[in-house]
Amino acid sequence: xxxxxxxxxxxxxxxxxxxxxxxxxxxxxxxxxxxxxxxxxxxxxxxxxxxxxxxxxxxxxxxxxxxxxxxxxxxxxxxxxxxxxxxxxxxxxxxxxxxxxxxxxxxxxxxxxxxxxxxxxxxxxxxxxxxxxxxxxxxxxxxxxxxxxxxxxxxxxxxxxxxxxxxxxxxxxxxxxxxxxxxxxxxxxxxxxxxxxxxxxxxxxxxxxxxxxxxxxxxxxxxxxxxxxxxxxxxxxxxxxxxxxxxxxxxxxxxxxxxxxxxxxxxxxxxxxxxxxxxxxxxxxxxxxxxxxxxxxxxxxxxxxxxxxxxxxxxxxxxxxxxxxxxxxxxxxxxxxxxxxxxxxxxxxxxxxxxxxxxxxxxxxxxxxxxxxxxxxxxxxxxxxxxxxxxxxxxxxxxxxxxxxxxxxxxxxxxx
Amino acid sequence: xxxxxxxxxxxxxxxxxxxxxxxxxxxxxxxxxxxxxxxxxxxxxxxxxxxxxxxxxxxxxxxxxxxxxxxxxxxxxxxxxxxxxxxxxxxxxxxxxxxxxxxxxxxxxxxxxxxxxxxxxxxxxxxxxxxxxxxxxxxxxxxxxxxxxxxxxxxxxxxxxxxxxxxxxxxxxxxxxxxxxxxxxxxxxxxxxxxxxxxxxxxxxxxxxxxxxxxxxxxxxxxxxxxxxxxxxxxxxxxxxxxxxxxxxxxxxxxxxxxxxxxxxxxxxxxxxxxxxxxxxxxxxxxxxxxxxxxxxxxxxxxxxxxxxxxxxxxxxxxxxxxxxxxxxxxxxxxxxxxxxxxxxxxxxxxxxxxxxxxxxxxxxxxxxxxxxxxxxxxxxxxxxxxxxxxxxxxxxxxxxxxxxxxxxxxxxxxxxxxxxxxxxxxxxxxxxxxxxxxxxxxxxxxxxxxxxxxxxxxxxxxxxxxxxxxxxxxxxxxxxxxxxxxxx
Numbered sequence: 001x002x003x004x005x006x007x008x009x010x011x012x013x014x015x016x017x018x019x020x021x022x023x024x025x026x027x028x029x030x031x032x033x034x035x036x037x038x039x040x041x042x043x044x045x046x047x048x049x050x051x052x053x054x055x056x057x058x059x060x061x062x063x064x065x066x067x068x069x070x071x072x073x074x075x076x077x078x079x080x081x082x083x084x085x086x087x088x089x090x091x092x093x094x095x096x097x098x099x100x101x102x103x104x105x106x107x108x109x110x111x112x113x114x115x116x117x118x119x120x121x122x123x124x125x126x127x128x129x130x131x132x133x134x135x136x137x138x139x140x141x142x143x144x145x146x147x148x149x150x151x152x153x154x155x156x157x158x159x160x161x162x163x164x165x166x167x168x169x170x171x172x173x174x175x176x177x178x179x180x181x182x183x184x185x186x187x188x189x190x191x192x193x194x195x196x197x198x199x200x201x202x203x204x205x206x207x208x209x210x211x212x213x214x215x216x217x218x219x220x221x222x223x224x225x226x227x228x229x230x231x232x233x234x235x236x237x238x239x240x241x242x243x244x245x246x247x248x249x250x251x252x253x254x255x256x257x258x259x260x261x262x263x264x265x266x267x268x269x270x271x272x273x274x275x276x277x278x279x280x281x282x283x284x285x286x287x288x289x290x291x292x293x294x295x296x297x298x299x300x301x302x303x304x305x306x307x308x309x310x311x312x313x314x315x316x317x318x319x320x321x322x323x324x325x326x327x328x329x330x331x332x333x334x335x336x337x338x339x340x341x342x343x344x345x346x347x348x349x350x351x352x353x354x355x356x357x358x359x360x361x362x363x364x365x366x367x368x369x370x371x372x373x374x375x376x377x378x379x380x381x382x383x384x385x386x387x388x389x390x391x392x393x394x395x396x397x398x399x400x401x402x403x404x405x406x407x408x409x410x411x412x413x414x415x416x
Numbered sequence: 417x418x419x420x421x422x423x424x425x426x427x428x429x430x431x432x433x434x435x436x437x438x439x440x441x442x443x444x445x446x447x448x449x450x451x452x453x454x455x456x457x458x459x460x461x462x463x464x465x466x467x468x469x470x471x472x473x474x475x476x477x478x479x480x481x482x483x484x485x486x487x488x489x490x491x492x493x494x495x496x497x498x499x500x501x502x503x504x505x506x507x508x509x510x511x512x513x514x515x516x517x518x519x520x521x522x523x524x525x526x527x528x529x530x531x532x533x534x535x536x537x538x539x540x541x542x543x544x545x546x547x548x549x550x551x552x553x554x555x556x557x558x559x560x561x562x563x564x565x566x567x568x569x570x571x572x573x574x575x576x577x578x579x580x581x582x583x584x585x586x587x588x589x590x591x592x593x594x595x596x597x598x599x600x601x602x603x604x605x606x607x608x609x610x611x612x613x614x615x616x617x618x619x620x621x622x623x624x625x626x627x628x629x630x631x632x633x634x635x636x637x638x639x640x641x642x643x644x645x646x647x648x649x650x651x652x653x654x655x656x657x658x659x660x661x662x663x664x665x666x667x668x669x670x671x672x673x674x675x676x677x678x679x680x681x682x683x684x685x686x687x688x689x690x691x692x693x694x695x696x697x698x699x700x701x702x703x704x705x706x707x708x709x710x711x712x713x714x715x716x717x718x719x720x721x722x723x724x725x726x727x728x729x730x731x732x733x734x735x736x737x738x739x740x741x742x743x744x745x746x747x748x749x750x751x752x753x754x755x756x757x758x759x760x761x762x763x764x765x766x767x768x769x770x771x772x773x774x775x776x777x778x779x780x781x782x783x784x785x786x787x788x789x790x791x792x793x794x795x796x797x798x799x800x801x802x803x804x805x806x807x808x809x810x811x812x813x814x815x816x817x818x819x820x821x822x823x824x825x826x827x828x829x830x831x832x833x834x835x836x837x838x839x840x841x842x843x844x845x846x847x848x849x850x851x852x853x854x855x856x857x858x859x860x861x862x863x864x865x866x867x868x869x870x871x872x873x874x875x876x877x878x879x880x881x882x883x884x885x886x887x888x889x890x891x892x893x894x895x896x897x898x899x900x901x902x903x904x905x
Binding site: 002035083086096098100101102103104106119120121122124125127129130131132133134135137138140141144145148149150151152153155156215216218220221222237248261265382 | 440487656660668703705706707708709712718730731732733734765810811814816817821822824825826829830832834835864865866867869871872876886887890891892895896898899900901902903
């Protein structure tokens with residue numbers, strides 16, 4: 001059985017950067033597996049700009065950002081398999097893949113980086129009532145039809161959910177000549193980046209219905225109308241607020257879920273809040289030698305952060321293979337209810353180095369204080385402004401500040 | 417002139433077609449939908465009930481028990497899934513407890529294998545049963561199938577053996593005349609002949625089998641009979657849970673039945689998902705198979721009564737189906753007194769799926785054998801089995817890939833379905849022509865992404881294979897197009 005030093009699963013933004021992170025830190029025997037015919041992942045269908053500000057100090061379109069990384073990878077002698085699906089991973093670091101040229105194969109790795117990205121929540125998952133006609137698509141699938149395949153998918157469109165892809169697709173559909181009737185968001189605030197609300201909706205006079213949701217889909221064959229309703233504080237639709245909108249297409253941008261089917265097959269422990277693997281600050285999962293980064297770990301809002309994270313995960317994999325690092329003592333990380341999640345879930349207890357904590361708040365906060373608590377003592381206090389669930393926050397902490405076996409992260413909104 | 421025209425290609429139309437294809441008869445099936453199994457057959461609980469609960473003395477009771485015993489062999493012959501899961505009828509209060517004893521007695525009287533379990537015994541087998549469970553009736557002969565798979569495979573074998581299937585045909589009217597009015601080459605002994613007027617021309621036949629589901633009353637009434645029956649749609653709404661919710665339950669979990677039927681169930685499926693449902697509400701619109709918030713809430717509340725720890729965050733789909741409920745309280749299976757040769761197979765609501773093979777046998781033995789002389793075909797051809805790669809060993813998969821490299825190209829990541837299997841679904845005798853047709857035959861789009869990733873690829877494969885532009889490849893019928901224009905600039 002062929003054994004690689006490292007196998008990276010997924011050739012999107014995370015997989016590409018993880019490859020470079022490992023390669024530049026001394027690993028040469030690397031296999032990168034991608035199921036699509038090209039490297040680049042979802043970036044290839046993101047033809048809008050806004051990528052690369054942190055990584056390259058430039059504003060690039062998705063495919064250009066991807067190309068920069070693809071070119072770096074192509075300059076290495078990393079083995080790349082395209083059109084190849086990984087069917088299973090085992091906890092002994094063997095995996096089964098298949099493609100048209102080689103059929104079904106099993107290979108082994110000294111280390112694995114999971115970089116499978118995420119998938120979109122579908123209509124079924126949120127149980128929108130009504131008929132089941134054609135014309136109901138997730139925003140990302142719609143983006144693939146329009147931007148990659150060059151197909152028109154509707155003429156009069158409504159969008160449920162103000163996630164970034166939903167906002168981007170609102171503008172995209174308008175530019176393709178469709179009428180975009182509006183965007184509904186069940187929360188009282190947008191779930192997309194503020195700049196996307198401005199540039200994709202406001203600039204095109206597309207209405208955003210906050211605290212609204214779709215409560216019925218009508219049409220036996222193709223969508224012919226939808227009903228939207230206002231929701232109360234518990235997100236339940238309010239009777240009497242129904243509004244029927246005649247559209248032929250409903251796009252859904254109602255959340256992304258890390259795609260961890262393979263991780264679960266391997267028996268990797270997942271975290272309920274992120275839907276991703278539990279990792280330490282080297283991005284190592286509960287199975288030694290398997291690392292995770294990018295949207296398979298937690299859903300990001302900026303690709304630049306995916307790349308940075310993946311560079312580190314790749315580096316960690318290289319260190320694991322080359323040094324076979326010894327067992328660590330860990331500080332477990334927990335948080336209060338005002339945060340959706342915090343990563344990493346545990347921190348290697350050492351006196352040197354820094355750790356970058358990543359978090360999302362549950363509700364928007366104008367001003368807040370984040371307290372890091374060890375052994376009942378606040379070891380650091382950070383003031384933050386304009387926090388919102390759509391923006392992932394980061395805190396860099398010197399590890400020497402951390403004491404004991406547990407770090408609790410609390411966030412408190414400052415009442416103005 | 418046909419010997420038989422079967423109206424409706426649901427589970428009963430398919431069983432009838434399959435049975436008649438064994439004899440030297442001219443048979444046609446007409447179906448208004450774009451595929452086999454698009455009505456009640458596609459949206460039900462997929463259970464082969466044991467036969468414990470229908471009222472004594474009904475056709476439902478007789479045919480359910482018989483049908484249950486026929487399924488394992490039928491599914492084996494057809495290469496369709498059948499799984500003996502067994503079922504629990506659960507009492508969750510002392511008041512419900514006597515119903516368990518009553519059902520036990522009734523089941524025993526019908527020679528249905530059964531036993532009563534106390535709470536401890538039941539929970540040892542099904543840990544997620546409600547803590548309120550007091551007593552359980554275990555019904556080991558209960559099974560589960562994929563109803564449309566059985567229908568496809570039956571119809572496919574019928575087609576291979578000479579039955580004609582015409583899809584997208586809507587019956588507009590039916591006329592009967594004395595058979596002497598026709599040049600009759602049929603083998604029917606009856607005195608009447610029929611003309612079925614459709615949107616695609618008129619078809620002549622000596623006999624009609626009316627298996628039109630919720631529309632069976634409307635079909636029969638086209639003849640203006642003196643005595644008729646009526647069918648009302650009774651809607652059932654369901655949730656489907658992701659495979660990751662497994663194992664929630666290993667058996668079918670029924671509450672105590674009520675006047676509204678078997679109640680809201682928790683059902684494992686053949687493919688490892690879990691169904692929650694159905695509700696039961698009469699509706700006027702026979703096309704009204706929509707879901708609504710209130711009813712879905714009701715389903716949630718009901719299943720929580722019998723089973724605990726249901727992960728509603730693992731829902732991947734909701735759907736609704738209509739059961740054809742007749743006005744007699746029983747199946748309506750008989751030859752019309754007034755119109756000889758016109759056979760109603762109507763009001764086949766629950767336990768219709770479980771009874772279906774027995775219904776066909778009953779129709780054959782009590783009606784058809786008196787209408788025609790049944791001469792078995794000298795040669796009967798069985799359909800070829802199709803490979804399912806995600807159930808194969810590595811060696812078997814490699815062997816298959818050696819024959820056809822497309823079996824190595826995975827299209828559906830959630831269910832691990834290869835391009836080779838999708839091509840099989842299109843190229844087989846009863847081939848898929850739509851995205852849903854592919855999904856029901858080989859499952860891409862049935863998984864947790866619900867087709868988000870593979871649908872564009874499925875459309876491309878269908879377009880290539882059927883030699884059609886992509887905008888003509890639809891979800892399930894010609895008006896349900898997904899792509900509105902093939903190319904934009």
